[in-house]
Amino acid sequence: DLDMASSEIENRLSYKQPSVLVGRTDVVAVTPWLAPIVWEKTFNVELIDDIYKRINPTIAITVFAVGKYVKFVQDFLETAEKHFMVSFNVRYYVFTDQPHKIPSVKLNEGRYLHVKNISGSTRWQEISARRMEFIQKAIESNIGKEADYIFCLDVDSKFKDRWGAETLDRLVAVIHPGYYESDRKQFPYERRSASLAYIPMDQGDYYYGGAVFGGRVEYVYNLTKKCRKAFEKDKENSIEAAWQEESHLNRYLLYNKPTKVLSPEYLWQDFKDRTKEAQVIRFSGVIKNYKEIRPN
Numbered sequence: 001d002l003d004m005a006s007s008e009i010e011n012r013l014s015y016k017q018p019s020v021l022v023g024r025t026d027v028v029a030v031t032p033w034l035a036p037i038v039w040e041k042t043f044n045v046e047l048i049d050d051i052y053k054r055i056n057p058t059i060a061i062t063v064f065a066v067g068k069y070v071k072f073v074q075d076f077l078e079t080a081e082k083h084f085m086v087s088f089n090v091r092y093y094v095f096t097d098q099p100h101k102i103p104s105v106k107l108n109e110g111r112y113l114h115v116k117n118i119s120g121s122t123r124w125q126e127i128s129a130r131r132m133e134f135i136q137k138a139i140e141s142n143i144g145k146e147a148d149y150i151f152c153l154d155v156d157s158k159f160k161d162r163w164g165a166e167t168l169d170r171l172v173a174v175i176h177p178g179y180y181e182s183d184r185k186q187f188p189y190e191r192r193s194a195s196l197a198y199i200p201m202d203q204g205d206y207y208y209g210g211a212v213f214g215g216r217v218e219y220v221y222n223l224t225k226k227c228r229k230a231f232e233k234d235k236e237n238s239i240e241a242a243w244q245e246e247s248h249l250n251r252y253l254l255y256n257k258p259t260k261v262l263s264p265e266y267l268w269q270d271f272k273d274r275t276k277e278a279q280v281i282r283f284s285g286v287i288k289n290y291k292e293i294r295p296n
């Protein structure tokens, strides 16, 4: 009725008029298949938050902390509480071989921590790649019922600035900060045709980082299932892709295009100086001594 309509209008946010002509010109903010590429100043924070608040989704994060990587959990969680989906419902799922070493971090309202016990491995490549399997199984057993969206992230990282609802979509991947200026021939895709992660030299859109992927739970479920299968099939054939599950992820995303692409603002590296395109660093890998922290 009319009364309803007017109160609805009153409750709507007022925000700056979007321009058709003025915007960022130094970066491309849309893929050739018309998925947004999320950069600072391409979205309105208040508007995005308002839209997603009305839907009130629950967002899951999965991180793995096996062996010495447990030492990264505290900073990861503390910085996520400051910057990740602030004022949304968030569930953290920490997979570890040492549950007793997971610190108890003070969480804000509507946010929960689940610790999942998994076995370790003597090979870091195996730990990294098996994440696909564990995520798939966890979606089947509970995340599928407990969350609407999921982000699967590297634990040896910190949030540094807003990571909000602008990142939500059906299938979401991030452009790796090391390769956003490179020719596709230089991408470290798997180049041996014997591997199921194979990508020929004349193909490829972007080089996506394995440290960040996500989306609607059901879309991520399909992704993890396919990547896990491909990794295991390769193993039967005694081949391991150049960058393990990251290679399989890149292959999957080439033929199953992401519906939203995050700019390298959402995956930086502490050792890398900020470039002029990345106006805000939101999430960044910490500097680590591989020899000291990896099992081999």
Ligand code: UD2
Pocket: 063, 064, 065, 066, 067, 068, 069, 124, 125, 127, 128, 153, 154, 155, 156, 176, 209, 210, 211, 212, 243, 244, 245, 246, 285, 293, 294, 295
């Ligand atoms: C790259 C990718 C990473 C993954 C890997 C595959 C980026 C920034 N990172 O990172 O996502 O695709 O290559 O080879 O694109 N882990 C443990 N314990 C270990 C080893 C690993 O828990 O002993 C977990 C942990 O959550 C870590 C993740 O596996 O964040 C990836 O391992 P990494 O960070 O050592 O891999 P890296 O830096 O080569």
